[in-house]
Amino acid sequence: MTIDPGPAPDVTAPRVVVAGGHSAGHIEPAMNLADALRRLEPTAEITALGTVRGLDTTLVPARGYPLELIPPVPLPRRLNRALLRTPGRLRAAVRAAGAVLDRTRAEVVVGFGGYVAVPAYLAARGRRLPIVVHEANARAGVANRLAARMTPYVFTAAPGVRLPHTVPVGIPLRPALTGLDRPALRDAARKRFGLRPDGPVLLVTGGSQGARTINAAVSGAAAALRAAGVQVLHITGSQHVVEVPAGEPGEPPYVVVRYVDQMRDAYATADLAICRSGAMTCAELAAAGLPAVYVPLPGRGGEQRLNAKAVVAAGGALLIDDADLDPAWIAATLIPVLTDPERIAAMTARATVAAVPDAGAVLARHVLAAIARRRAAR
Structure with a gap:
């Protein structure tokens, strides 16, 4: 019996996983970047990582993107029982994130910080995938401080953020x-x-x-x-x-x-x-x-x-x-x-002193460039 394998995958379409879950401050720029990528590359395959703990299940589907849920891993800031349980939870979340990367054949992970980002960053590093970091705040969070040590692709909303080799691009917004x-x-x-x-x-x-x-x-x-x-x-x-x-x-x-x-x-x-x-x-x-x-x-x-x-x-x-x-x-x-x-x-x-109206397009071009470099090196 012959099994129809279905349509062949489009190997030229960029395959992107965005990790910006939990809060609107992380989800919105991730979705705005996804929109900017689609405007530049309409065939782009974009998947969002999220958790059931935040606004992911509401905001992401409303924007029309596939959502994959992984276990949340908040990072406690003090020594307590939650901190002692963190390594086990993190391993489970990294495995779950890695399964998504494998299933979607991701070519890049774009992280915006928050609960979802650390497992995604670690899973991407284990697969030698490019990691693109975007930090929206003037003071970087724990997840992005960790990821900035793993990648040369670090972008910020404004100058002066204390992360290695940053490039200020603004925050992706809706047109x-x-x-x-x-x-x-x-x-x-x-x-x-x-x-x-x-x-x-x-x-x-x-x-x-x-x-x-x-x-x-x-x-x-x-x-x-x-x-x-x-x-x-x-x-x-x-x-x-x-x-x-x-x-x-x-x-x-x-x-x-x-x-x-x-x-x-x-x-x-x-x-x-x-x-x-x-x-x-x-x-x-x-x-x-x-x-x-x-x-x-x-x-x-x-x-x-x-x-x-x-x-x-x-x-x-x-x-x-x-x-x-x-x-x-x-x-x-x-x-x-x-x-x-x-x-x-x-x-x-x-009031417009800090406005960067084309931030989404600029960041999207950097993401596509990271994919192109990976493809050229293979």
């Missing part, structure tokens, strides 16, 4: 954000959210983990914001509930939504944002040219404060410590800035 014309979309975007076409709008992104301070401070200042003529679009996220007293007839709207599927519309409504300073957030706001008040998440070695350093120094953003943010600060400091058109115009002009 909808890198080509965003906020003034052109402003009226339609405001209408979508029930905001007025005129008057300042404050965008609040309080949906991230640990954003309770932002949610409480801004909602607590609702009366002061309305009195100053400020409209608010407050994105709370699915894990948070924000209750704002109803305003009087004729007062500026304070709109609370749990989720926005097209962030470009939210950015287009606003004159100023208040948010955490994760690497992706900073990159998106820079691309959109939207000034911000950044509230770095405390801890984590101060990486979020470093992410916002360049735009704050340039005058395109303000920075306030989490412990100092409250309704009184909103009333005394934020409202005078937001209601000063000249100040907002000056901040808007400086």
Whole structure:
């Protein structure tokens, strides 16, 4: 009996595995790179590694890419029982990652840090596959500090990251954000959210983990914001509930939504944002040219404060410590800035200082070059 082997595999198509699981800050740039690769090489075969522990099973399938799950291996930062169990868990995760690399016949692993990256890096090294590292934060995480010793292909969002032989390229973003014309979309975007076409709008992104301070401070200042003529679009996220007293007839709207599927519309409504300073957030706001008040998440070695350093120094953003943010600060400091058109115009002009609109294409070309070198050497 003859068995039909099916169509022959396309040996010319680049075969890429991206490892950027768990959090949106790792997944989004990985998916944006995948999109950039597809734009350059439509036949590219791209597989994402992830875990059931994070947002992988939601965000990756929504972008249309195959997802392979491996056991999560968080790296404890202190001596405890979890640390003692780490070697065994890591071996299991490396085996699982290696099985994916073998099954997909991967030619390169592109890692963005996080739980998934270390097993992928180690499995790739064991198979002598090229490893491409992208570090989005100003202070590199444990996974990428390890991987940077294994490969010459190390790319960062900005200069000055303490990793060997880095090349700054920016953070891969969606084209909808890198080509965003906020003034052109402003009226339609405001209408979508029930905001007025005129008057300042404050965008609040309080949906991230640990954003309770932002949610409480801004909602607590609702009366002061309305009195100053400020409209608010407050994105709370699915894990948070924000209750704002109803305003009087004729007062500026304070709109609370749990989720926005097209962030470009939210950015287009606003004159100023208040948010955490994760690497992706900073990159998106820079691309959109939207000034911000950044509230770095405390801890984590101060990486979020470093992410916002360049735009704050340039005058395109303000920075306030989490412990100092409250309704009184909103009333005394934020409202005078937001209601000063000249100040907002000056901040808007400086907000793009760290923008790198073609980062996805640049990183994609480096990934394809790594594959080409591997093929030429075989």
